[in-house]
Amino acid sequence: MSAARRSKRLTLWGATGIALAFAGALFAAKANAQTVAITNARLVIGDGTAPVENGTVVIRNGRVVAAGAGVAVPAGVPSVDAAGQYVTPGIVAGFSRVGIVEVEAVDGTNDASAPSSVFNAAIDISPALNPLGTPVAVNRLAGVTRALVYPGRSSGLFNGRGALVDLGDDPDMLTRAGLFQYVELGETGARRAGGSRPAAILLFRQMLAEARDFGRNPAAYDGRSRDSLLTRADAEALLRVLDGRDRLFIKVERASDILSVIRLLGEFPQIRPTLVGVTEGWQVAPQIAAAGIPVIASALNDLPDTFEQLGATQSNIGRMRAAGVSVAIGLVDDNETHKLGYARQYAGNLVALTRMPGASGLSWDQAFASITSGPAAAAGVDADVGSLRPGRVGDVVIWDGDPLELSSAPVAIYVDGVAQPLTSRQLDLRDRYLSPVEGDLPNAYDR
Amino acid sequence: MNRISTLLLSVAAVGGLTACSSGGTTAANTAPRSSAARPVIDPNPYPSTYRAYPSVPTALVGATVFDGEGGRIENGVVLLRDGKVEAIGDAGLAVPEGFTRIDATGKFVTPGIIDIHSHLGDYPSPGVEAHSDGNEATDPTTPEVWAEHSIWPQDPGFSRALANGGVTALQILPGSANLMGGRSVTLKNVPARTMQGMKFPGAPYGLKMACGENPKRVYGSRGRMPSTRMGNLAVNRQTWAQAAEYRRKADAGEPQARNIGMETLAEVLRGNILIHNHCYRADEMAIVIDMAEEFGYKVSTFHHAVESYKIADLLRESNICSAMWADWWGFKMESYDGIPENVALVHNAGACAIVHSDDANQIQRLNQEAAKALAAGRRAGITISEADAMRWLTINPARAMGIDMMTGSLRPGKMADVVLWNGNPFSVYTRPERVWIDGALMFDAYNPRLRPVSDFELGQPGEGDVK
Numbered sequence: 076m077s078a079a080r081r082s083k084r085l086t087l088w089g090a091t092g093i094a095l096a097f098a099g100a101l102f103a104a105k106a107n108a109q110t111v112a113i114t115n116a117r118l119v120i121g122d123g124t125a126p127v128e129n130g131t132v133v134i135r136n137g138r139v140v141a142a143g144a145g146v147a148v149p150a151g152v153p154s155v156d157a158a159g160q161y162v163t164p165g166i167v168a169g170f171s172r173v174g175i176v177e178v179e180a181v182d183g184t185n186d187a188s189a190p191s192s193v194f195n196a197a198i199d200i201s202p203a204l205n206p207l208g209t210p211v212a213v214n215r216l217a218g219v220t221r222a223l224v225y226p227g228r229s230s231g232l233f234n235g236r237g238a239l240v241d242l243g244d245d246p247d248m249l250t251r252a253g254l255f256q257y258v259e260l261g262e263t264g265a266r267r268a269g270g271s272r273p274a275a276i277l278l279f280r281q282m283l284a285e286a287r288d289f290g291r292n293p294a295a296y297d298g299r300s301r302d303s304l305l306t307r308a309d310a311e312a313l314l315r316v317l318d319g320r321d322r323l324f325i326k327v328e329r330a331s332d333i334l335s336v337i338r339l340l341g342e343f344p345q346i347r348p349t350l351v352g353v354t355e356g357w358q359v360a361p362q363i364a365a366a367g368i369p370v371i372a373s374a375l376n377d378l379p380d381t382f383e384q385l386g387a388t389q390s391n392i393g394r395m396r397a398a399g400v401s402v403a404i405g406l407v408d409d410n411e412t413h414k415l416g417y418a419r420q421y422a423g424n425l426v427a428l429t430r431m432p433g434a435s436g437l438s439w440d441q442a443f444a445s446i447t448s449g450p451a452a453a454a455g456v457d458a459d460v461g462s463l464r465p466g467r468v469g470d471v472v473i474w475d476g477d478p479l480e481l482s483s484a485p486v487a488i489y490v491d492g493v494a495q496p497l498t499s500r501q502l503d504l505r506d507r508y509l510s511p512v513e514g515d516l517p518n519a520y521d522r
Numbered sequence: 523m524n525r526i527s528t529l530l531l532s533v534a535a536v537g538g539l540t541a542c543s544s545g546g547t548t549a550a551n552t553a554p555r556s557s558a559a560r561p562v563i564d565p566n567p568y569p570s571t572y573r574a575y576p577s578v579p580t581a582l583v584g585a586t587v588f589d590g591e592g593g594r595i596e597n598g599v600v601l602l603r604d605g606k607v608e609a610i611g612d613a614g615l616a617v618p619e620g621f622t623r624i625d626a627t628g629k630f631v632t633p634g635i636i637d638i639h640s641h642l643g644d645y646p647s648p649g650v651e652a653h654s655d656g657n658e659a660t661d662p663t664t665p666e667v668w669a670e671h672s673i674w675p676q677d678p679g680f681s682r683a684l685a686n687g688g689v690t691a692l693q694i695l696p697g698s699a700n701l702m703g704g705r706s707v708t709l710k711n712v713p714a715r716t717m718q719g720m721k722f723p724g725a726p727y728g729l730k731m732a733c734g735e736n737p738k739r740v741y742g743s744r745g746r747m748p749s750t751r752m753g754n755l756a757v758n759r760q761t762w763a764q765a766a767e768y769r770r771k772a773d774a775g776e777p778q779a780r781n782i783g784m785e786t787l788a789e790v791l792r793g794n795i796l797i798h799n800h801c802y803r804a805d806e807m808a809i810v811i812d813m814a815e816e817f818g819y820k821v822s823t824f825h826h827a828v829e830s831y832k833i834a835d836l837l838r839e840s841n842i843c844s845a846m847w848a849d850w851w852g853f854k855m856e857s858y859d860g861i862p863e864n865v866a867l868v869h870n871a872g873a874c875a876i877v878h879s880d881d882a883n884q885i886q887r888l889n890q891e892a893a894k895a896l897a898a899g900r901r902a903g904i905t906i907s908e909a910d911a912m913r914w915l916t917i918n919p920a921r922a923m924g925i926d927m928m929t930g931s932l933r934p935g936k937m938a939d940v941v942l943w944n945g946n947p948f949s950v951y952t953r954p955e956r957v958w959i960d961g962a963l964m965f966d967a968y969n970p971r972l973r974p975v976s977d978f979e980l981g982q983p984g985e986g987d988v989k
Contacts, residue, residue, distance in 0.1 A: 108986075180735075180854035201658055210852060309876040330983070358983065377682055378647040379979070379987040386983035389686075409883075413852040420890060423950030428943060431953055432968055481893040481950045489909055501851070501861045508831050508867065509915060 107245065108137020109492035113155045113471060116162035119478070121447035121462035123440050132162060134469035137491035142463040143235040155487070157473050164442065165220025165242075165470035165490065167452030167461045168415040169371040169405030170351065171212055173222045174204040174240055174248055176412040184208075188227030188234075195231030195315075196282070197308035200224055201238045201252035206245065210413050212499040214243040217416025218478065218485045220470035221460050222248065223371075223405075223450060225257050226323070231304075232267050232278050233258045236321065238314060241458055241470070243490030244372070246458040254454060255322040256312065256347070261332045261383050272332070276339060283343065286313035286484070324371075326351040326407070329383035330358035337366045349453045352407050353395075355386040360398035369453040370391055370395060371405035374421035392425055393435030405447025418446040423479035442479060535989035553602060555618050563785065567672060569722035572710055573961035579603040581617040582754055582942060585626035590633035590863040590916035590931035594909035600631050602938040605961035610932045624956075630947055631911055634690025634711075634939030634959065637683070637795035637885050638798070638845050639825050639878035643667040643694055643709075643717070646677030657697035658704065662748055663761050665729060666783035669694045679882040680720075681974040682989060684711050686886035687964050688941035690953040691722060693923050695825075698800045699740045701748070701758050705728055705786055706798060707921055712959055713974040718755045726924040728822070729790050731758075733801035733810060734856050755809065762817040765791060796822035796924055798845075800858035804832035811840050825878060827868075834871030843874035843922040844941040847884070848891040849898070863980035865892075865914060866899020866906060876922060877914045888915050891914050908948050937961075 080335035103497040107417035111134050118130025120142060133152060148154050181186075186203035204224070205211075214222075220242050226235035233259040239250040258264070265273035282304050289296040289310035298307035305313065325335050325348050333356060340348050341360025350356070353372045356363060363370060372395070376387045395402045404418050404425075422445055428436030437445060454483040460468050476483035488495040507521050514521075580602045587598035589610060599609040599615040609615060617623055641645065644656040655672035658664045673694060683689040689711050696703035705719070708725035724889065742749030748757050765787030771778045772788055789795040797814070801807050801824045814821050816923040823843040830837055830844035830852060837844060846868070851860025869875040877892045879885035896911040920930025938961035943953035957965040966972040975986050 121621050178852055178855060178858060205861070213851075375883065375886075377686070377886075378679055379982070380647050380649050380882075382648055382650075383719065386987075388984055388989050390988055410850075414849060420887075420894075423908055424887075424890075425765060427951045430951070433970065479950060481948065482889055482897040482900075484897070502764070504859055505831075505861050505867075507861045509902065511832055511834050511836075511867075 076409050097149075097361060101438050102307040105495055106361070107491070108469070109494070110135045110152055110494055111153045111155060111469070111489065112305045113157050113473065113496075114148060115159055115471075116143070116157040117159060118142060118214060119161060119163040119175050119443055119461070120464060121164035121444055121449070122322045123462060125392060125440050126161070130162065132463050132471060134471070134489070134492040137493070138470055139465055141465055153471075159476040160486070161358050161476070161478050163472050163474065164447045164461060164467070164490065165472050166218045166415070166418055166446050167223035167448075168214070168219050168418060169403050169446070169453065170407045170411055171222040171224055171415055172227070172412040173219075174208060174224055174241065175200050175413060176322055177205070177208045177210065178370070178413065188229070190228050190230055192230050192308060194235075195229035195254060195309055196233035196312040198226055199253055200226045200235060204238070204240060205249050206243075206248040207375075209500045211242050211248065212236075213413065213501055214415040215244070215490075215495060216485065216497065216502075218419065218474070218488065218498050219415045220472070220488065220490050221451075221468075222415065222452055223254070228259075228267070230310070232264060232275060232282060233313065234310070237324065239454065239460070241468075241490050243493060244495050250457070250460070251319055253315070254456070255323045256316045257326070259326040260336060261327050261329055262269050262381060263326070272335070276335065277354070280341065280342070283313055283317055285309045290314045290317070295310055316346060316384065317343065318446065319347050322347045324349045325353050328352045328354045328381070329353040330386065332383065333359050334362060334412040334422045337362060337368070340366070340368075341496055347455065349350055352406065354384040356402075357388065357391045357394035358386055360395045361402055363395065364399035369401040371403050371404070371407070371450060371453045373407045373409060374404045375424055381515050388423070389428060390435040393428060393437055396437060396441065400451075401452060402445065403453045404445045405450060414439030419479055420444045420481060421451065423481070426479060440477065542591075543803040552647070556943040559696050563780070568718060568721075569670075569719040570723045571716065572712070572714070572723055574720055574882070575607040575681040575712070575962035575964070577602070577605055577938070577958070577961035577963070579618070580620040580958070581623045582626045582631050583617060583623040584613075586946075587631045587932065588633075588753045588909050588912040588947075590912055592910045592913060592931075598631065598941065600932060602958060602961045605938055606963065607932050607934050607936050607938050608823045609934055616927065622706070624942070626942055626951065628945075629955065630943040630945065630952070631932075632688070632941050632947060633916040634929065634941055634944065634957065635688045635886060635888050635915045636693040636919040636923070636930060637689055637879050638823065638876055638922055639690045640683075640685065640694055640885055641693065641697065641880070642679040642882060642885070643673035643675065643677045645882075646674045646697070647679055657699040659697075659699035659740055662700055662737055662757050664700050664704050665702045665761075665786045667696065668707065669696050669705060669730075670707035670717050670721065673707070673709075673720075675714050675717055675720060676976040676978045678976050678979050679885070680711055680713065680880070681976060683885045684957055685967075685973060685989065687888055688920070688937040688943070688957050689885060689888070690941070691799070691920075691925065691929060692885070692887070693728060695728070695730045695798060698736040701732055701737045701754055702761065702787075703730035703732060704793070708720070708925060710959055712964060713976065722925060724925070724928065725787070726794065726796055727786075728798045728923070729786060729798045731797060731799040731900070733799065733806045734803060735854055736800070751806070753811065757814060759816070762787070762813070762819075766817060790819050791817065793820065796922070798823050798825055800825045802826050802828050804829035807886065808833060808836060811836070811842070822924075823876065826857075826880065828857050828864060830873070831861065831864045831867035832859075835870045837868065838871055838873040843875075843876055843918060844868050845876040845878040845922070846895075847880070847917070848877060852866055862894065862898035863902045863904075866896035866902065866904045869906060869910070870899070870904045871912070873913050874918050874922065876918045878919070887954070889943075889947040890950060893950070896948065908946070913947070921944050
């Protein structure tokens, strides 16, 4: 039966693949973007507002045109009755390697890192994206419809350019390439820069200075001499950071390092920064809030895994939020390829903390926003993804229960308004082995 | 922490030999059969110094109770006295005079959670190189090392497992770099100055073994055997053959030099040390089952058994437990076929299913991992009750670790290892509210003083925080 499903999917792709190959524009509607309305929903907009009963969301040509209570379904729009179940925007993975890794430990399938490359900041992960990779369908079945995809380590301080992707069952998973540049400071940056934090800060400054030189006079920029820190391609990439065209995602954990970064960024007023990791953020939450820098944090780190995480606590996000920081959840160094669905579990855990004396968590509404509109806002794309407010992409999930609860799962998934197959290689394996006992033929014949 | 790299690099080792720890039956089994000239070997040279902490008679009243063996009682009563479960029943069970009565209405009571696979203490936090004591990755077989000799009792991970996970007992294993990584040790999850202060009295030792990718990668990359799976088996079989000969001489009282590693293997062959075999793939597990038969030993549990669902019938017939993650998959080739229904499929086939962590973070949420596995099973059409699923975290690991006569369920006379949850433990919104170990209240969410702070955390940022 799974063979039948698979061939059906390939047929669909064949029909749309050529058109999609030319559809590279930012946030352009996908060629197969659909029109659909979902009614009778316990509707979660995903922007931190409370669920509304008997809600409707209308998607036209792949975009949300209306969502809420009392929304009428326009004539001619096909309608799906959610039967009172939760209807939400799809989960947005705030930190992931989906699409660029199949099996971490099999190098040929792992395009996250390129430590032997001659390039660093210029490395753009988007050509590696493989929508047929098994983690795409598995994560989609967990309700994840979009993801920020980060490059891993390069030969230099900067990792390269990350992307926003969709997890739809179609041949083009790229939503936007080059959305952000990624750099890791703190202990990791110190190691890459030669051994210390000051060396990393200096290298950061000098690489951007070279990028500025490149920008002032590209023709004069060498980029090949021995004392050049940047190839021309890397300089060009960092120039995009310097003038704010690409956001800069900065991984940093220790409270003092966060303050260092805030000071450093003061020297580069056009940079649009986002902090990632931020395990000790709660200790300097007022300063992060005052700097207006959004945060994508690990949700449940509570161990001093490194000396830059001594203050780790599961109350980190709740405390930052209470201090006015715009904060979202990301699975930083944590099942970031295969188990993006953990974002829901982590958000639920932050709700659980509101019932624990002395702990800080998030309300359910905030928690759900922290895995939908939150990551989108931290990446500056919340006008396009992460909620069901009008104008956003039609990524919608219908759930069989509270979407933050462990027992719940999607019963319908839409990406760009397109209904997604509820299939995966994992389900094929499950179905083959519901009973391991072989019949008249080996179970290799059971498809 | 980067869990994936921890897994991939995971290697630990302990090994050793001698007899098992202490318990009555196991100690008896180590007694020489012929009194002849057999040297007297202390089977328990690093004995437990753990003693139950003071407790008061306590009655938990009104909760939903999962007994850990599949039983569920609504509006139940659980009585704890002198460190033991005294009685368990419905609302008709009277609370005797002198008991501290805790109103547990709307809450849940379960046995303490048991993690059969942990590296707390031998891969502690912070995870710096100086703390990396889990793999004696210098020889493919190191049955001579003992995990207990690596454990750092000040690992902050122990208190997190207690406060967030309700973990009351856990087995610390060597890592998986080696085919035979060494002896495991079972701990009570209490803060202590020494490893002996945590050591579970009477728990048998285990021997960690590892199939598959890790041993062949670690040693193959050094240009030595094993570099293949067939090499893995060859080294294992040769070593078991040596162990059989060592045991034969020892049992016959023939003179031979003490060999610490062989002493452990001989105890495995005598049935006194339990085999905990890291093994992902179904086909490899089947080979290991045959190898165990070839040399006359028994596998207690396959760990990380992501493909157990493919041979659940064989595992049932072999009476071997599977210790599994709820949903980890894909981080290396031998985990590629992992599916979230694995635990439920193994359980449904009548084989012994356990949810384990192998992780300093997931050990804090084993109840949630079980909940995910239960939900995946139900979506596959497999009906398992919450009370039955609780076995995966309590009596099944206890049985696989050889401590089920002492803990793992709320039977009268067993250790009073108990968790009071502030809601259904299969819900994401639930946390432990209080945890008792041998009847002593060791964690109370409402009492900041009952929140352990390890020496390492003292005076550091976040000391005594809720974590």
